[in-house]
Amino acid sequence: xxxxxxxxxxxxxxxxxxxxxxxxxxxxxxxxxxxxxxxxxxxxxxxxxxxxxxxxxxxxxxxxxxxxxxxxxxxxxxxxxxxxxxxxxxxxxxxxxxxxxxxxxxxxxxxxxxxxxxxxxxxxxxxx
Amino acid sequence: xxxxxxxxxxxxxxxxxxxxxxxxxxxxxxxxxxxxxxxxxxxxxxxxxxxxxxxxxxxxxxxxxxxxxxxxxxxxxxxxxxxxxxxxxxxxxxxxxxxxxxxxxxxxxxxxxxxxxxxxxxxxxxxxxxxxxxxxxxxxxxxxxxxxxxxxxxxxxxxxxxxxxxxxxxxxxxxxxxxxxxxxxxxxxxxxxxxxxxxxxxxxxxxxxxxxxxxxxxxxxxxxxxxxxxxxxxxxxxxxxxxxxxxxxxxxxxxxxxxxxxxxxxxxxxxxxxxxxxxxxxxxxxxxxxxxxxxxxxxxxxxxxxxxxxxxxxxxxxxxxxxxxxxxxxxxxxxxxxxxxxxxxxxxxxxxxxxxxxxxxxxxxxxxxxxxxxxxxxxxxxxxxxxxxxxxxxxxxxxxxxxxxxxxxxxxxxxxxxxxxxxxxxxxxxxxxxxxxxxxxxxxxxxxxxxxxxxxxxxxxxxxxxxxxxxxxxxxxxxxxxxxxxxxxxxxxxxxxxxxxxxxxxxxxxxxxxxxxxxxxxxxxxxxxxxxxxxxxxxxxxxxxxxxxxxxxxxxxxxxxxxxxxxxxxxxxxxxxxxxxxxxxxxxxxxxxxxxxxxxxxxxxxxxxxxxxxxxxxxxxxxxxxxxxxxxxxxxxxxxxx
Numbered sequence: 001x002x003x004x005x006x007x008x009x010x011x012x013x014x015x016x017x018x019x020x021x022x023x024x025x026x027x028x029x030x031x032x033x034x035x036x037x038x039x040x041x042x043x044x045x046x047x048x049x050x051x052x053x054x055x056x057x058x059x060x061x062x063x064x065x066x067x068x069x070x071x072x073x074x075x076x077x078x079x080x081x082x083x084x085x086x087x088x089x090x091x092x093x094x095x096x097x098x099x100x101x102x103x104x105x106x107x108x109x110x111x112x113x114x115x116x117x118x119x120x121x122x123x124x125x126x127x128x
Numbered sequence: 129x130x131x132x133x134x135x136x137x138x139x140x141x142x143x144x145x146x147x148x149x150x151x152x153x154x155x156x157x158x159x160x161x162x163x164x165x166x167x168x169x170x171x172x173x174x175x176x177x178x179x180x181x182x183x184x185x186x187x188x189x190x191x192x193x194x195x196x197x198x199x200x201x202x203x204x205x206x207x208x209x210x211x212x213x214x215x216x217x218x219x220x221x222x223x224x225x226x227x228x229x230x231x232x233x234x235x236x237x238x239x240x241x242x243x244x245x246x247x248x249x250x251x252x253x254x255x256x257x258x259x260x261x262x263x264x265x266x267x268x269x270x271x272x273x274x275x276x277x278x279x280x281x282x283x284x285x286x287x288x289x290x291x292x293x294x295x296x297x298x299x300x301x302x303x304x305x306x307x308x309x310x311x312x313x314x315x316x317x318x319x320x321x322x323x324x325x326x327x328x329x330x331x332x333x334x335x336x337x338x339x340x341x342x343x344x345x346x347x348x349x350x351x352x353x354x355x356x357x358x359x360x361x362x363x364x365x366x367x368x369x370x371x372x373x374x375x376x377x378x379x380x381x382x383x384x385x386x387x388x389x390x391x392x393x394x395x396x397x398x399x400x401x402x403x404x405x406x407x408x409x410x411x412x413x414x415x416x417x418x419x420x421x422x423x424x425x426x427x428x429x430x431x432x433x434x435x436x437x438x439x440x441x442x443x444x445x446x447x448x449x450x451x452x453x454x455x456x457x458x459x460x461x462x463x464x465x466x467x468x469x470x471x472x473x474x475x476x477x478x479x480x481x482x483x484x485x486x487x488x489x490x491x492x493x494x495x496x497x498x499x500x501x502x503x504x505x506x507x508x509x510x511x512x513x514x515x516x517x518x519x520x521x522x523x524x525x526x527x528x529x530x531x532x533x534x535x536x537x538x539x540x541x542x543x544x545x546x547x548x549x550x551x552x553x554x555x556x557x558x559x560x561x562x563x564x565x566x567x568x569x570x571x572x573x574x575x576x577x578x579x580x581x582x583x584x585x586x587x588x589x590x591x592x593x594x595x596x597x598x599x600x601x602x603x604x605x606x607x608x609x610x611x612x613x614x615x616x617x618x619x620x621x622x623x624x625x626x627x628x629x630x631x632x633x634x635x636x637x638x639x640x641x642x643x644x645x646x647x648x649x650x651x652x653x654x655x656x657x658x659x660x661x662x663x664x665x666x667x668x669x670x671x672x673x674x675x676x677x678x679x680x681x682x683x684x685x686x687x688x689x690x691x692x693x694x695x696x697x698x699x700x701x702x703x704x705x706x707x708x709x710x711x712x713x714x715x716x717x718x719x720x721x722x723x724x725x726x727x728x729x730x731x732x733x734x735x736x737x738x739x740x741x742x743x744x745x746x747x748x749x750x751x752x753x754x755x756x757x758x759x760x761x762x763x764x765x766x767x768x769x770x
Contacts (some may be wrong), residue, residue: 045367050360052711085506087508087509089509090509090512092508092510097500101492101496104488104489105485105488105489108484108485109481109485109488109522112484116477116478116480116481120474120477123395123465123467123473124467
């Protein structure tokens with residue numbers, strides 16, 4: 001509840017401080033990139049960049065306010081992760097509990113490659 | 129009356145599917161010719177009674193018989209006829225009945241047209257009978273669509289407006305034709321393990337192709353729908369439900385390629401079996417994920433733990449049974465095919481390695497968050513950036529290899545000659561990359577690479593088509609399917625790299641610019657559809673001082689369902705989409721307008737269509753070619769004589 005009230009406050013002040021888009025195109029592009037990296041928590045797998053939910057609109061304001069304050073992308077992400085957990089990141093962080101997630105495709109690729117290697121060797125040897 | 133008729137038909141269908149399973153499996157023994165005859169009759173009976181049940185339900189929807197609960201919950205009299213019909217499968221109960229109907233259709237096809245030895249066909253029919261038994265029990269005990277309501281309401285609740293759309297009316301039957309089509313390959317594979325039939329891949333191939341074509345079309349339709357309906361200009365969201373349909377497609381694609389080698393030279397025979405089992409298993413898992421409500425989305429109509437549990441048991445039995453059979457019997461089918469390291473076989477093997485790894489990405493990405501949450505309570509999101517770093521490079525590597533495969537001979541290929549023959553394709557790749565770099569900004573590495581690869585794929589396909597004129601339909605079909613990949617790749621790269629967008633709040637008369645286009649907002653009018661009222665935005669596409677075209681995006685409100693959805697307006701040149709969505713009312717006649725210019729967007733689905741055409745061509749080429757290949761024919765005759 002406290003976070004919500006805080007967010008609301010942030011939003012209100014943000015609405016006053018930051019419009020819907022930055023006039024500087026580089027800043028705007030950065031904001032859009034960052035927004036695409038953040039998940040709308042009340043939607044179904046949408047980022048806050050593409051969601052029409054009020055929550056996403058609030059989050060966009062929050063991101064833009066912090067950007068206007070001169071914070072870096074990493075600082076803003078850390079700030080949000082501290083509040084909402086890793087769930088908010090569209091790209092799961094690489095850490096012990098996601099090693100399997102990140103490595104599995106390449107382990108399968110490697111194992112498949114190894115099996116293919118053995119199969120081809122065998123098939124070449126079987127030629128009579 | 130119709131409701132009871134449908135229910136009775138389902139009970140008959142259950143009885144017939146039991147006969148079908150029993151007789152079909154008994155027919156695996158050579159001596160039981162009579163059982164095989166009974167299995168065929170039972171299969172046709174199953175089809176008739178399932179169709180009857182489905183017809184009864186459809187009739188109830190069309191006539192708006194609200195004394196039937198599912199009709200009252202999912203339909204109403206205001207809906208246009210087409211969405212009353214598509215409402216039949218726009219909910220859990222009806223969609224399970226559709227699943228069963230498709231299963232019965234495939235089983236009838238296998239029973240009547242299935243080639244391969246009689247014992248193999250009989251076993252496959254019996255196994256499909258078992259699947260029908262399981263799904264009928266599931267329908268009758270947890271999800272019967274014919275429950276009565278007393279008193280019947282005067283009006284039904286209607287259908288989720290998002291589903292009232294032509295794309296989504298056709299998407300489920302298409303996708304089911306794919307999912308369930310894989311059950312035929314699955315049944316053939318398991319039956320082959322039972323009877324030890326080595327020629328199963330040839331018998332199962334028409335069904336693999338059918339399933340693959342349907343999956344390709346179903347996925348393309350779903351993605352197209354998401355594009356024009358969701359209003360954000362995206363075409364693929366890596367949503368778990370989308371992933372659930374992509375995984376069987378990847379495995380079915382791998383199976384089509386691996387079975388090619390199995391059929392031709394007996395290579396990878398057990399591996400193809402495993403793929404056939406995996407493909408259908410993933411279809412079942414997909415159904416479970418979607419239907420059980422584990423994943424919440426527009427697709428999961430009802431989340432009922434009893435249903436989820438039932439499907440889970442069904443999956444465990446089907447997959448466990450098939451894998452046990454595989455473990456016990458696979459060695460009987462093993463045969464050491466011989467081929468050189470440089471050969472068609474090796475490229476098909478590599479194709480499988482990449483496709484399976486790509487499927488593993490999607491599998492892990494979809495299920496890991498669920499498992500992690502269940503095990504440790506930690507919630508993470510796996511979004512598009514994950515797939516961009518895992519799936520994309522793996523699939524890209526696969527695409528690089530595609531042109532080589534068809535140019536290497538079976539058993540032994542000549543890499544140098546193949547490479548030399550591909551010089552023109554390489555040239556096209558270079559031209560495509562240079563053209564992209566020179567003509568289009570912003571310059572991006574990925575888009576340039578993607579166009580080079582697309583040129584490489586399409587160039588090689590053109591060479592194939594030119595060189596092999598008059599040759600077998602299958603070579604032509606493969607070239608077409610591979611070219612389709614290139615077309616889709618261009619669409620994906622084009623939209624991703626060069627999409628421009630604008631979001632503005634406009635009052636009447638104000639203009640906005642998106643990409644090269646100027647749009648003038650001419651206000652909003654109230655229009656009425658058959659069962660909705662809409663705010664229809666008028667946006668004039670300006671050319672100098674003149675109006676070139678009007679775009680009319682809508683915000684529709686469906687009073688019966690009490691829901692709003694947006695309806696985008698898209699104007700396409702074939703090479704570029706101008707895409708406009710109407711946002712919320714900001715007061716004083718001002719509205720938020722979102723506009724996108726998506727270069728090459730239509731190519732995404734055009735490529736899908738080309739791929740599907742390749743599949744269709746291969747299917748018909750094969751049906752025309754009745755005479756079986758020498759090796760397998762000898763084998764199936766030997767089997768039959770046993």
